[in-house]
Amino acid sequence: MAVLSQPEIMTDFERNGFAIVRNPFSAEQIDSLTQAIEGFRNAQNSALSAGFRNLLRQCEGVKEFAKSKEIREIVEALQGQNSKPVRSIFFDKTPASNWYVTWHQDLSIAVEKRIDTEGYGPWSVKDGTIHTQPPREILEHIISLRIHLDACPIENGAIKFIAGSHRNGIINPAEAASRAEAGTPIACAAGVGDIILMRPLILHSSSKSTQPDHRRVLHLEFASIDLPNGLSWTEA
Numbered sequence: 147m148a149v150l151s152q153p154e155i156m157t158d159f160e161r162n163g164f165a166i167v168r169n170p171f172s173a174e175q176i177d178s179l180t181q182a183i184e185g186f187r188n189a190q191n192s193a194l195s196a197g198f199r200n201l202l203r204q205c206e207g208v209k210e211f212a213k214s215k216e217i218r219e220i221v222e223a224l225q226g227q228n229s230k231p232v233r234s235i236f237f238d239k240t241p242a243s244n245w246y247v248t249w250h251q252d253l254s255i256a257v258e259k260r261i262d263t264e265g266y267g268p269w270s271v272k273d274g275t276i277h278t279q280p281p282r283e284i285l286e287h288i289i290s291l292r293i294h295l296d297a298c299p300i301e302n303g304a305i306k307f308i309a310g311s312h313r314n315g316i317i318n319p320a321e322a323a324s325r326a327e328a329g330t331p332i333a334c335a336a337g338v339g340d341i342i343l344m345r346p347l348i349l350h351s352s353s354k355s356t357q358p359d360h361r362r363v364l365h366l367e368f369a370s371i372d373l374p375n376g377l378s379w380t381e382a
């Protein structure tokens with residue numbers, strides 16, 4: 147059965163800006179993805195790290211996973227065949243490395259090099275990678291897939307969303323908290339292998355975990371638009 151054969155997933159995603167696809171993978175796929183990421187993490191000597199970037203470039207197992215039939219089926223159903231992976235981040239919350247994030251939108255993209263371009267900026271460098279804030283139109287052509295490697299009940303620092311907030315364009319970060327307070331937060335529990343789909347412009351946050359477990363998530367972004375003026379995606 148096609149992964150997105152349930153029409154309510156597509157409808158939820160368009161209306162709310164997020165949706166959950168219940169584990170479409172085999173146990174072997176999730177095991178080998180987890181092993182690939184842990185192998186990479188050990189090689190970096192960062193076993194306790196809360197996260198790292200650029201796995202599509204540096205970790206063969208992640209690159210292959212992003213091309214899997216299950217992932218392609220979802221991405222193509224949501225944004226067509228030209229959609230390509232452009233950014234990857236791995237997050238882990240543990241008792242030793244526990245964190246929260248306040249209400250925000252994902253406003254940055256990772257680019258190969260800085261080329262000053264109208265509508266782009268501010269610029270920043272995160273873990274050695276150049277980031278910039280693009281115009282709204284670019285952000286509206288990106289979708290994020292959060293693949294859960296561990297069970298994530300609400301208490302495990304699950305992500306929270308304000309449904310529909312992606313439709314209001316770019317919100318001044320200073321107003322994000324008050325805008326979120328005007329809505330109703332929905333915390334998204336997930337099981338191993340579940341994918342949380344989200345639009346970058348949705349207001350989201352997460353709390354610290356109160357569980358003694360890992361909460362490993364592979365965050366993959368796919369874009370269906372090219373960048374102008376010689377700008378290029380770092381990981382495409």
Ligand SMILES: O=C(O)CCC(=O)C(=O)O
Pocket residue numbers: 237247252303304305350351352353363365
């Ligand atoms: O993984 C989380 O708990 C939050 C991540 C997040 O806020 C983000 O990806 O922008």
